[in-house]
Amino acid sequence: MLRVSRRFLLGQAGAMGLALASRRSFAGPAVNLPLPGGPDARPIATDFPEKGAMILQRSRPPLLETPFEVFDQGVFTPNDRFYVRWHWAVIPTEIDVASFRLTVRGQIATPLSLSLADLLAMPRVELAAVNQCSGNSRGLFQPRVPGGQWANGAMGNALWTGVRLKDVLDKAGVKPGAVQVRLKGLDEPVVDGAPDFMKSLDLDHARDSEVMIAFGMNGKQLPLLNGFPLRLVVPGWYATYWVKMLSDIEVLDRPDDNYWTKTAYRIPDTPGADMKPGQTGVATVPISRMVPRSFITNVKAGDTLHAGAANLLRGIALGGDTGVARVDVSGDGGKTWQPATLGADQGKYGFRAWQTVLTPPQPGACTLAVRCTNDAGVVQPTAPNWNPSGFMRNVIETTQVVAA
């Protein structure tokens, strides 16, 4: 049953022709990620369209991680450094803004085929929000688990501009009996019969006025690899729901049973999505809301701080599905904590900058730790969670440094 799609074969033929013309070996810069047991070396790729230097996790379909130093440059992640994650390798490489259409169909009164101009004419909303892969930091899980071996850079924060999903649904007129809204982009599986990537939201969530269809990212159009021309933005929820190259909205009169909604992207139905390796009979639920995290961005493992003197520490935090209430920093591995000063509030779903001054009392090894508490009172845990998919890591991160 080797039914590889025609589009794939065409793509391969094109790639082969180009490869013959200009194939070269990769011998550029590399980075070592702190992945326990390795392999830890990754090339830095600079040849993905509309992207700057990115950590190459996978060429095809692209998995590109944001180098962590980018997060020290501000709370908004530049579009050309924003991480990239695709499930299927058939990704359109040409989008014509005049002919692109977003269809709305299913349990609605009026099927729609909306042009980009139609969407641009609608009332506009703007929102800062973190987009974070469900498996961000998967490579740090112990024991290790299969999947994209990300360090902490499968996340980014952008100012998203677009229209409310609610307004588009209202334009179509949702009929009684509708229960979910299924979203699909232009990407396709390589193999016929494989499950199209689609995600669904409950109707009430889809109509909450926060879920939006974005055509702007930090004031510009989205890079193609981040979902040009339209991407769903689901504030506070993991990125699996943020469908890229959004082209089809289907209002369902039944719960979605497609693979990506029903079977994939599930977590243990336990506090912190935590379970024991090898544990069986654990009930699971679809992944949904994000949890708080925080990171030091101006000091990395192995750096030297001044003993007995003030050291500026700074970083970023996210509250998850609500805002950041406070960030605390420790210089002794979490035995004592001091509050950090928070930067400007750019909206509860975005990154929040923080900084503090830490004075290690004497020379020697020193474990820095940073901890976020969100507006719902949820605090990052001291022990890492574990599940076989490597989802939802949010343990308090530590950084080993030396005071001298």
Add this chain to the structure above:
Amino acid sequence: MFREAMLPVILAVALIAPPVVLVRSAGADSAGTNQGITLKSVSVDLPDPGRTFDGPGADAINGNCLACHSAGMVLNQPTMPKAAWQAEVEKMIHAYHAPVDPKDVAAIVDYLARTKGAP
């Protein structure tokens, strides 16, 4: 040593159609830029994934697995027991419809266990 073959950047932001110029609507949020956003048609090329599996017994994995994903996805995985690699190959076949020739499954799992295996 990375031997991943890459193409140089081939980025052509073609103006296939006249750009759609966004004009901010009345009542729009004022938190962002005021000049609006211009949407332009895009045409890009993605780099050649290049790298293949090497060493003895690589034919089956090269022949069956690279249609859907580049070799780097596998080479970047942690070491895992043979049973875990068997489960990964089965997942590719059953969940993702990978067109793997049934007679090649054992050779693929053997290759993974040999090069990426753990006790």
